[in-house]
Amino acid sequence: MPMEVLKHEGPGRLGLVRLGDYSFRTPALAGVDFTLSPFNSFFYPKEPDDYDFNLAPAIPLGFYTPAEVIEKAIGRLWSVNYDGFNAFYLPSLRKTEYLDEFFKIIERYNFDAVYLGNSKVLIKEYRYFVRILRELRERFPNVMIIADLEPFFYPLAVYLGVDAFDTRSLKLYDFEGKGFTQYSPFLWKNEQNSLDFARETILLVRKALEGGKLRYLVENFFHTQYHAGILRIADLEHPDYLEKYTPIQKETVYFISDASIRRPEVKRWHSRVLKRFTPPKNTELVLLFPCSARKPYSFSRSHTLYRKAVKEALGSGMAKVHELILTSPFGVVPREWEWLAKYDIVVTGHWSEEEIKPSAELLARTLEKYPKDVPIIAHLDEAYVEIAKLASELSGREIIFTRVENGTTSRESLNSLTETLKAFHLEGTKEDRTYRYFEGIRKVFDFYFGVGAGEAVLPEDGKVRGSKMLRLFVDNQQTGTFREGVISVTPFGMQRIYDSLKAYWVRIDFELRGDVFAVGVNEADPAIRPDDIVGIVRDGKVVGVGKAVLNGEEMVRARKGVAVKVRKRA
Numbered sequence: 001m002p003m004e005v006l007k008h009e010g011p012g013r014l015g016l017v018r019l020g021d022y023s024f025r026t027p028a029l030a031g032v033d034f035t036l037s038p039f040n041s042f043f044y045p046k047e048p049d050d051y052d053f054n055l056a057p058a059i060p061l062g063f064y065t066p067a068e069v070i071e072k073a074i075g076r077l078w079s080v081n082y083d084g085f086n087a088f089y090l091p092s093l094r095k096t097e098y099l100d101e102f103f104k105i106i107e108r109y110n111f112d113a114v115y116l117g118n119s120k121v122l123i124k125e126y127r128y129f130v131r132i133l134r135e136l137r138e139r140f141p142n143v144m145i146i147a148d149l150e151p152f153f154y155p156l157a158v159y160l161g162v163d164a165f166d167t168r169s170l171k172l173y174d175f176e177g178k179g180f181t182q183y184s185p186f187l188w189k190n191e192q193n194s195l196d197f198a199r200e201t202i203l204l205v206r207k208a209l210e211g212g213k214l215r216y217l218v219e220n221f222f223h224t225q226y227h228a229g230i231l232r233i234a235d236l237e238h239p240d241y242l243e244k245y246t247p248i249q250k251e252t253v254y255f256i257s258d259a260s261i262r263r264p265e266v267k268r269w270h271s272r273v274l275k276r277f278t279p280p281k282n283t284e285l286v287l288l289f290p291c292s293a294r295k296p297y298s299f300s301r302s303h304t305l306y307r308k309a310v311k312e313a314l315g316s317g318m319a320k321v322h323e324l325i326l327t328s329p330f331g332v333v334p335r336e337w338e339w340l341a342k343y344d345i346v347v348t349g350h351w352s353e354e355e356i357k358p359s360a361e362l363l364a365r366t367l368e369k370y371p372k373d374v375p376i377i378a379h380l381d382e383a384y385v386e387i388a389k390l391a392s393e394l395s396g397r398e399i400i401f402t403r404v405e406n407g408t409t410s411r412e413s414l415n416s417l418t419e420t421l422k423a424f425h426l427e428g429t430k431e432d433r434t435y436r437y438f439e440g441i442r443k444v445f446d447f448y449f450g451v452g453a454g455e456a457v458l459p460e461d462g463k464v465r466g467s468k469m470l471r472l473f474v475d476n477q478q479t480g481t482f483r484e485g486v487i488s489v490t491p492f493g494m495q496r497i498y499d500s501l502k503a504y505w506v507r508i509d510f511e512l513r514g515d516v517f518a519v520g521v522n523e524a525d526p527a528i529r530p531d532d533i534v535g536i537v538r539d540g541k542v543v544g545v546g547k548a549v550l551n552g553e554e555m556v557r558a559r560k561g562v563a564v565k566v567r568k569r570a
Contacts, residue, residue, distance in 0.1 A: 001086075001112055002142035003163065004561035005550060008530040009214045010264060011137050011161040011245045014206065016561075017112075017144060019052050026144065026163040027154070027205050029198055036146070036166060039089060039115070053113050053146075056082050058089035063121045067095055074101045082109045087146070092118040092132060094125070099132065103139055112144060115166070119147040126229040127237070130160060134241045137161040141550075141558040151194075151201040152184050152223040158205050159218050160234060165202070170194035185223065212251065219257045228259075235262035243268050244551050247531040248448070252295075255345040261329035261355060269330045269341075270362055276446050277334050279370050280439045284320040284426055286370055288363075288378040288388055288399070290408060291327035296338040296485075302409050306379065306417070313418045317426025319433045324366065326384050328355040331362035336443035339485020351383040360387045364394035375400065375424065379417045381408050438462070441470065441482045448487065448533065450503045456496040457489065487533070491570035494535035495542040504528055505537045506555060506564055512536055512543045515566050518550065518558035528552035534564055544569045 003026065007014040015026035019034070030036040030053075037051040039058070057080050059073040070093060088111040090102055106114060114136060116122070122129045136145055148166040149157055157165075171194060173180070179189030180197035208217040222228050234242060243264040253265050279286075287310070292300035298307070311318055323335040328351060333341045367376060376397060378388045381404045392399045403416040441464070442454020457479040458464070458472050465471045470482045472493070479493030489497070498505055507523040508516060516536055528534055528548050536544040546566040548555075555563040 002560045003112070003144045005141065005554070005558070006561070007209065008245045008247055008550070009209055009212055010159050010242045011133070012159040012209060012214050013163070013245075014209050015144070015163060025206065027158045027202055027209070028164040029167050029202050030146065030164060031167045032195070032199060032202075034164070036087070036115075053087040054085045055087045055089055055115055056080060056085035056109075056111075058091070058117075060089070060117060061091040061093060063092055063094055063118050063125070065091075065093060065095075067098075070095060070098050074098065077102075077105060082111075085109075086111060087113040087115055089115045089117055090132075090136075092116060092122040092125075092128065094128065096128065096131060099135060103135070106140065106143070112142075113164075114140070114143050114145055116145060116147045116162070119149050123149065123153060123226045123230065126226070126233040129230055130234045130238055130241075133161040134238060138241075138553070139557075141554045142560050150184070151180055151198045152182075152221065153227070154198075154201045154205050155208070155214065155217045155221055156227055156230060158209070159214050160230070165198070167195055167198050170198060182221070183223070212247070215263060216254070216256065219259050231259055232262075235259065239264065239267045244529065244553065246529065248529055249340075249342060250531065252342040252344055255329060255343060258352070258354070260345075263329075265343075266329045270358065272447055273332050273334070273362060274365055276451055277337070277366070277369070277443070278446070278451055279322055280436060282320055282432055282435060283322040283370060283374055284317075285322070285421075285424055286367070286374055286376045287321055287323045288376065288380060288384075289323060289325050290380055290382075290384045291325050291333070295342060295344075297325055297333075298335075298338060305409050305414055309414045309417045310421060313421035314424070314426050316428040316432075317424075319428030319436050320426045322370075324363070326359065326363065326380065326387055328359060331359040332366050334366075334443065336440050337447055337485075339444065340447055351386075356383060356387055356390070360390035361394060363387060363391035364397075367391060367395045367397045372397075377402065377417075377420060379408055379413070380404065381413075438464070441472070444482065444485055444487060445480070445497075449497055450501050450527075452501050453497050453503070456500040457493045489533055489535075489545055491535070491542050491545050491568055494533075494545050495570075498535050498537060498542055504532060504534045505542075506534050506548075506552075507537050508543075509538060512538070512566065512569060515562050516544075516546065516564040518555055518561050518563040521555045521563050524552040524555040524563075526552045528555070536564060536566065542570060 001018055004016045005013045017024055024033040034052040037054045039055050088106050144163045146164045147162045148169050173194045174192035179191045179193040181187050181189055208214045246264040249265050289306055292302045294300035297303045325333040330341055376399045378399050379402045388399050402420045404413045438458055442458055445454040445457055463473040472479045477492050478490050480489040505525050508520055529551050530548055532548045534548050535542040544566045545568045546564040548564055549562050
């Protein structure tokens with residue numbers, strides 16, 4: 001009865017566990033949603049079937065257990081008869097080099113659940129906590145991870161990969177007359193409520209997961225220094241772990257704390273600007289603008305005024321200008337990607353070093369993509385100027401700054417922008433305008449699939465039909481659609497992307513009839529993230545297009561559950 005993953009947010013997931021005729025959703029509570037046998041108890045029932053999860057006999061090693069004792073214990077564990085047991089007790093050890101030996105036992109006997117021992121000690125050891133969860137989650141995608149933690153740790157623990165919690169130790173709080181509050185462990189209630197509070201918290205975590213809001217819940221509840229330390233270690237030392245399980249962003253992300261600027265969506269954005277953005281080939285001038293509160297930026301008052309000033313100065317030459325928007329924490333947003341930069345952040349005019357330096361480094365590396373003879377004009381104020389100057393130093397590219405007074409949209413500032421641009425004599429043709437119109441669509445496909453995907457679905461001889469919902473055609477066959485940054489791809493379009501890039505594919509060897517289950521996936525592109533559009537490939541041919549439920553690596557390792565929800569068959 002391995003666990004089936006239904007939805008991800010980071011390594012945290014909504015899951016389904018089937019136990020004969022009974023099933024339950026995760027995250028879950030032992031003693032509420034399922035039963036868990038006592039650990040090494042003298043009162044262990046004669047029949048293992050009395051519990052949903054039966055903990056195998058184990059040796060409860062302490063966190064600081066010396067190597068020789070661990071080695072002796074591992075030798076004993078290999079001799080245990082694991083028949084009738086479906087849950088393994090994994091001791092948390094400072095000497096993580098021995099983890100692999102325990103993992104081999106889990107793999108050999110195909111356990112359905114792993115009970116993470118010494119959990120309450122482990123959360124004080126930030127790096128070990130994150131590392132052990134990562135190694136378990138990556139190696140055993142269908143295994144349910146159970147920990148023994150207080151309810152105020154549930155959101156963070158679930159976000160990092162824990163699926164269920166033992167509630168038995170909570171009775172100690174009732175015994176001491178302590179009742180939990182949302183501010184525990186600083187403010188306590190007087191009456192007993194440990195199990196009720198655990199139930200309330202797990203329902204809150206489930207609801208947050210369902211709505212894609214678990215990270216907000218985590219950031220809203222930094223109850224202890226351990227919460228802050230663990231999340232910081234996860235963000236800074238394991239960003240790839242968090243990112244690969246994080247679904248592709250569809251809704252606005254709200255940056256609500258200092259920890260928000262380290263979210264996986266930010267790391268992904270920076271990576272895609274570096275790897276998947278290429279400047280339009282006809283660029284003869286680069287313009288740097290500040291972001292606006294309204295998204296997409298083009299709909300804002302400030303950007304409407306910038307555009308008007310640029311048109312007044314350059315006329316048809318606008319088709320040879322490329323615009324980059326500077327913002328925190330995404331750093332750099334190419335104009336074509338403004339549809340995709342859905343975020344909101346508190347704007348105070350004060351930027352931290354953690355915001356300025358990464359933005360400047362990203363801008364510097366982006367500017368290096370343009371030919372050296374292309375001039376760069378910056379119409380910026382406040383901290384944006386600091387970012388651009390630092391990027392200029394890092395890239396060795398000269399940036400010409402307009403004279404800004406009383407904000408970038410004042411009459412004086414806009415006049416300065418117009419006068420600065422008039423020194424450049426650019427002329428755009430009808431072909432330039434058509435090319436840029438096509439590029440606005442292509443770049444979005446490049447963001448989702450990689451450089452060249454846009455060219456595959458909309459080459460130079462391609463056609464665009466429609467007004468609001470744009471339909472893309474090659475040789476009278478539809479490759480996809482585009483509307484305000486939202487795309488879809490047909491099997492024919494996906495075949496062209498596959499032939500061109502060999503990207504976002506899931507390989508099967510059977511006739512496609514419905515959804516693709518993980519057990520039927522032979523191979524998958526490791527770049528796939530949950531909610532990505534993917535092509536289902538059989539014998540080199542795209543036989544269907546669907547939405548990924550799991551990431552590419554997980555699809556191959558998982559033994560249960562849907563890997564791809566099929567939308568269109570060829």
